[in-house]
Amino acid sequence: MNAETHGRVHLREQAGPRVEILGGRIERADEVLTPLALQLLGSLHRRFNGRRLELLEARSARQAEFDDGALPDFPAATAKLRAADWRIAPVPADLADRRVEITGPVDRKMIINALNAPVQAFMADFEDSCSPTWSNIVRGQVNLLDAVRRTISYQDPATSKVYRLAPRTATLIVRPRGWHLPEKHVRINGESVSGALFDFALFIANNHEALARRGTGPYFYLPKLESHLEARLWNEVFIAAQDALGIPRGTIKATVLIETILAAFEMDEILYELREHSAGLNCGRWDYIFSFIKKFRNRADFLLPDRAAVTMERHFLRSYVDLLIRTCHRRGAHAMGGMAAQIPIRDDPQANERAMGRVRADKLREARAGHDGTWIAHPGLAAIAREAFDEVMSGPNQLGVAREDVRVSASDLLTVPEGAITEEGVRGCIRVGVQYLESWLRGNGCVPLYHLMEDAATAEICRAQLWQWLHHGARTSDGEPVSVERFDRLLTEELSRIHEEVGAERLTGGVFPTAARLFEQMIKSESFDEFLTLPAYELLS
Numbered sequence: 001m002n003a004e005t006h007g008r009v010h011l012r013e014q015a016g017p018r019v020e021i022l023g024g025r026i027e028r029a030d031e032v033l034t035p036l037a038l039q040l041l042g043s044l045h046r047r048f049n050g051r052r053l054e055l056l057e058a059r060s061a062r063q064a065e066f067d068d069g070a071l072p073d074f075p076a077a078t079a080k081l082r083a084a085d086w087r088i089a090p091v092p093a094d095l096a097d098r099r100v101e102i103t104g105p106v107d108r109k110m111i112i113n114a115l116n117a118p119v120q121a122f123m124a125d126f127e128d129s130c131s132p133t134w135s136n137i138v139r140g141q142v143n144l145l146d147a148v149r150r151t152i153s154y155q156d157p158a159t160s161k162v163y164r165l166a167p168r169t170a171t172l173i174v175r176p177r178g179w180h181l182p183e184k185h186v187r188i189n190g191e192s193v194s195g196a197l198f199d200f201a202l203f204i205a206n207n208h209e210a211l212a213r214r215g216t217g218p219y220f221y222l223p224k225l226e227s228h229l230e231a232r233l234w235n236e237v238f239i240a241a242q243d244a245l246g247i248p249r250g251t252i253k254a255t256v257l258i259e260t261i262l263a264a265f266e267m268d269e270i271l272y273e274l275r276e277h278s279a280g281l282n283c284g285r286w287d288y289i290f291s292f293i294k295k296f297r298n299r300a301d302f303l304l305p306d307r308a309a310v311t312m313e314r315h316f317l318r319s320y321v322d323l324l325i326r327t328c329h330r331r332g333a334h335a336m337g338g339m340a341a342q343i344p345i346r347d348d349p350q351a352n353e354r355a356m357g358r359v360r361a362d363k364l365r366e367a368r369a370g371h372d373g374t375w376i377a378h379p380g381l382a383a384i385a386r387e388a389f390d391e392v393m394s395g396p397n398q399l400g401v402a403r404e405d406v407r408v409s410a411s412d413l414l415t416v417p418e419g420a421i422t423e424e425g426v427r428g429c430i431r432v433g434v435q436y437l438e439s440w441l442r443g444n445g446c447v448p449l450y451h452l453m454e455d456a457a458t459a460e461i462c463r464a465q466l467w468q469w470l471h472h473g474a475r476t477s478d479g480e481p482v483s484v485e486r487f488d489r490l491l492t493e494e495l496s497r498i499h500e501e502v503g504a505e506r507l508t509g510g511v512f513p514t515a516a517r518l519f520e521q522m523i524k525s526e527s528f529d530e531f532l533t534l535p536a537y538e539l540l541s
Helices: 035-067 076-083 108-116 134-149 195-213 228-245 267-273 285-295 315-330 349-369 379-392 423-441 456-471 484-502 504-508 512-524 533-537
Strands: 002-006 009-013 019-021 100-105 121-125 153-155 162-164 171-175 182-188 191-194 219-222 253-258 278-283 335-340 373-376 447-449 452-454
Touching (some): 019 035, 035 182, 035 191, 035 195, 035 228, 108 121, 108 134, 108 153, 134 171, 134 182, 134 195, 171 195, 182 195, 195 228, 228 253, 228 267, 267 278, 285 315, 285 456, 315 335, 315 349, 335 349, 349 373, 373 379, 423 447, 423 533, 452 456, 456 512, 484 512
Parallel strands (some): 100 121, 121 171, 171 219, 253 278, 278 335, 335 373
Antiparallel strands (some): 002 009, 009 019, 019 182, 153 162, 182 191, 447 452
């Protein structure tokens, strides 16, 4: 494969598809943009991108039905599959015990600290906690290349402290981007490629042999699926990649995040499509709440209360959790719990004690419900999460907890939680949404704000709630509607508060004005942007 340089466009020509690299030069990029990886990417793009685009069109068509008043239900066409007795293939030994998994972006220091954390697995994230600048994506692949080979190290420029891997490390799982996200820095035969296929192809092509030598495998988390047909596409991609690379079928294992309301109605079907490659399902709670708002955004009877009031004890979320556990265990699959967004509060012992108490209560709830493991976003929560699961779970998992008591109907999953919409809730959504978007545009997709770790999923709830409240004229607890005028006033006041918190230079310079304008435009737009990351991505380099 020859390489030519034309300005910022690097052309790699081969017998198959013409691959154009439009991104700037990144140190060590050639170690991951290898001929094998690009050849695999080209093959997967040629075979599957058309189907991916068809499935995204199907999402839009289904959304139009919901906008006209339809509601989802368990599909009648697959009723026999749900009633049938079948199980997924067994998982490898290093995925048998997943009681605590830590997640985070693919920067070098994070990868080392997460793999060294006292947890069972680390999900390296190219999606919700990663701002997909070209530099972040390519460097992330380089960092994983080094992590798999155990050569990764990092020297902190401020402290000169050197970080290296410990003798024992967590199992690595990679989350590629969702089907909806493009990788604009790469074109194949003139077409933009899927971010999901790009992330997947580079990781597996460059690392499958090194993973096998270490007695592990290429393991993935699959985000944002809305139907079993989207899972079927991933399964076909897995088969094609394994065949192309000479890997036995079934080597790849994937856990699907049930983080859309539509996927909740097709859990059995999703497991079935991936049964040879499945490692279970996960309760992606924050995206799930966002999806609930997004899908029924045009319905005034689906207004949700303040974000803080939408807890996992609410009926629609508790029903979703119970259904996921019952479905997974019936099929021999792991049922993973959701993210604890809290982070340690170092300068306020009392506030920290309250926050850690909430984490413990949340993890005990998950363990007692029958989950096989859970997620955390900070190593400081590992001991709390592990203790909660150790208290309930005597073996490596709870696959024997059948939860045959669970009976969940469509109405259970669609029960709108009651509760107040408050001015402080509106203000909080503005404050978090603007600051997260500003950080994301600067290349940071995982942001600690007000003692919580915010990522794209939690910021999406803020953005979606504001849009929903504004467009339906929702009344806050003081009886006043959320009008354009009120939103403008609160936005101005919250920007002033942010000004005091972060300083004038950051607020008036850099990308803060751009973030504030984009956020305001998305809230006021007559149409709802499917993901805030899509218009924002156009502004990334």
